[in-house]
Amino acid sequence: MADYSLGYGGIGSGLDINGMVQQLVAADRKPADSSLNRLETGAKFKLSALGTVSSAFSTLETTLKALKAADAFDARTVKSSVDTVLAATVGKSTSAGGSTPTGAYSIEVLALASANKWVADAPVAADARFGAGKLTLTVAGEDLSIDIAADSTLADVRSAINAAARSKGVQASVLTSNDGQFLSLSSDKSGAANTISLSFAEGGSDLQALVGSMKQRTPAQDARISIDGLTITASGNTITEAVPGLSLELKTLGTSTVTVTGDPASNRKVVKEFVDAYNAAIDAINASTKYDAENKTPSALTGDAQMRSAAGQLRNLMGNLLGDLAKQGLDAKTLGIQTKGFPASDGTLVFDSAKFDAAMVANPEKIRAAFTGKDGFADKLQTAVGSYLGSDGAFTERSNSLNAQIKDVATRRAALDARMEAVGNRYKRQFVAMETMLSKMTSTSQALAQQLAGLAQ
Numbered sequence: 001m002a003d004y005s006l007g008y009g010g011i012g013s014g015l016d017i018n019g020m021v022q023q024l025v026a027a028d029r030k031p032a033d034s035s036l037n038r039l040e041t042g043a044k045f046k047l048s049a050l051g052t053v054s055s056a057f058s059t060l061e062t063t064l065k066a067l068k069a070a071d072a073f074d075a076r077t078v079k080s081s082v083d084t085v086l087a088a089t090v091g092k093s094t095s096a097g098g099s100t101p102t103g104a105y106s107i108e109v110l111a112l113a114s115a116n117k118w119v120a121d122a123p124v125a126a127d128a129r130f131g132a133g134k135l136t137l138t139v140a141g142e143d144l145s146i147d148i149a150a151d152s153t154l155a156d157v158r159s160a161i162n163a164a165a166r167s168k169g170v171q172a173s174v175l176t177s178n179d180g181q182f183l184s185l186s187s188d189k190s191g192a193a194n195t196i197s198l199s200f201a202e203g204g205s206d207l208q209a210l211v212g213s214m215k216q217r218t219p220a221q222d223a224r225i226s227i228d229g230l231t232i233t234a235s236g237n238t239i240t241e242a243v244p245g246l247s248l249e250l251k252t253l254g255t256s257t258v259t260v261t262g263d264p265a266s267n268r269k270v271v272k273e274f275v276d277a278y279n280a281a282i283d284a285i286n287a288s289t290k291y292d293a294e295n296k297t298p299s300a301l302t303g304d305a306q307m308r309s310a311a312g313q314l315r316n317l318m319g320n321l322l323g324d325l326a327k328q329g330l331d332a333k334t335l336g337i338q339t340k341g342f343p344a345s346d347g348t349l350v351f352d353s354a355k356f357d358a359a360m361v362a363n364p365e366k367i368r369a370a371f372t373g374k375d376g377f378a379d380k381l382q383t384a385v386g387s388y389l390g391s392d393g394a395f396t397e398r399s400n401s402l403n404a405q406i407k408d409v410a411t412r413r414a415a416l417d418a419r420m421e422a423v424g425n426r427y428k429r430q431f432v433a434m435e436t437m438l439s440k441m442t443s444t445s446q447a448l449a450q451q452l453a454g455l456a457q
Contacts, residue, residue: 017431025424032416036409043405049288049300050402053307054388054395056284060277061385067274068378073360073368075266076100078246082256085109087249090260100245100260107248108226108255113190113237116220118198122213123180124154133203135211137161139168139187140194148207154181157210161185161198170196183210187220191235195220223250262364264357271371272351274378275337278318279348281385285311286346306398310388315339315347317384321377328370335359335367 066072078090078100086109090100132150136143144164148157154174161172169188174181187196200211222233225248232242237250246260288301289308301307318339325335332338336355340348360367371377388395 021424021427024427025420028423029420036413040406040409043402045300047402050399053284053288056281057385057388060281061382063274063277064378064382066270068372068376070372072270072372073267075263076260077263078260080256080258085254085256086251088258089247090245102260105258106228107258109250109253111224112250113223113235114218114221115187115190116196117186117218118214119217120183120213121215125180130207131204133207134201136199136201137165138197139170192220192222267360268353268356275349275351282347313384325370330370
């Protein structure tokens with residue numbers, strides 16, 4: 001609050017000059033201040049309500065994007081009849097954009113993939129030393145030359161092999177038993193193509209004897225399965241290429257039946273999320289525009305033309321889209337989606353999950369074609385919803401306009417502050433003049449009184 005005191009108070013008049021100036025300024029300010037407050041409060045009230053509606057529309061758009069995706073109804077469940085033989089999992093869709101084919105697959109695991117492993121069968125004493133020489137390690141058909149330094153221990157030979165071959169997926173190690181030390185070679189990669197072998201190139205008989213003692217303990221072998229009589233091989237025990245989208249983790253030899261079916265819960269979920277989001281958008285508009293007749297209180301956007309237009313557009317489009325579905329044989333009784341009827345009709349949807357599940361079993365491809373893809377149910381509705389969102393959306397432009405109003409109010413309030421300060425200073429100058437005049441009058445009065453008192457004597 002500005003200080004409009006004169007520094008010496010109302011000495012001449014005895015009045016509370018500061019208080020009087022403040023009251024005068026407040027009276028002058030009140031009409032403009034009230035107008036600005038109404039503008040700011042109204043804009044913020046509308047902005048808050050618009051934000052709620054925009055958020056609901058944004059959620060609806062997200063669900064529509066999921067609903068129109070090519071893989072929206074591709075969810076599958078899979079079960080292996082004998083889990084100890086193999087485990088089966090299935091993705092939502094294949095890389096080609098199609099769902100994993102449903103049906104039962106008879107699978108026999110004929111062989112498991114294994115990685116090549118070699119272990120020497122002749123022990124080496126812990127203090128044994130090898131003369132200088134060369135070894136050749138062949139990894140998947142590639143020869144690697146390994147230099148062995150003079151006076152090397154078995155651990156040194158192991159280290160020389162690892163230095164040359166570790167990056168190729170081969171690891172050498174020294175195993176110790178009651179009989180002594182043994183050299184071991186193993187590959188990290190399974191499959192017949194990833195064979196390894198160690199051969200002697202040059203050096204002494206001790207090094208040659210070490211290499212000659214190496215025996216294959218585990219062969220490099222491909223996995224091999226039969227699916228409905230067709231043979232498939234793979235370098236590993238996880239097979240993903242046999243059936244689109246189906247992954248098979250092989251565990252042991254044997255037979256199992258893998259059954260792939262549509263996943264009703266996931267397919268229902270994508271539609272239910274859309275219905276819930278659509279209803280939330282309609283509810284947000286209704287809440288922001290309702291009028292409380294009992295208390296005669298409007299909402300933030302009661303009577304708002306943009307809200308009426310948005311609600312009308314959604315309802316009309318939804319009516320047309322549901323009509324199009326009905327023409328395709330997917331009416332409310334079949335599909336389980338319809339608008340809420342009398343007496344509680346408010347533009348929202350009603351979803352019957354049991355009917356929808358039955359429709360998905362009876363006509364999965366018809367439902368996929370109706371809802372997904374370009375110009376499908378979800379795409380048309382998303383186009384309408386999207387026109388209100390984004391940088392150029394109608395709601396965004398409205399929000400920008402309301403924010404601009406709030407900013408303008410702040411600018412006008414700052415100007416009002418400056419103007420009222422000038423008014424206060426003007427009142428202050430007037431009171432200063434009044435005090436000066438009263439002071440002179442008081443002095444004159446006192447002088448006259450003294451003169452009159454002198455005459456009376």
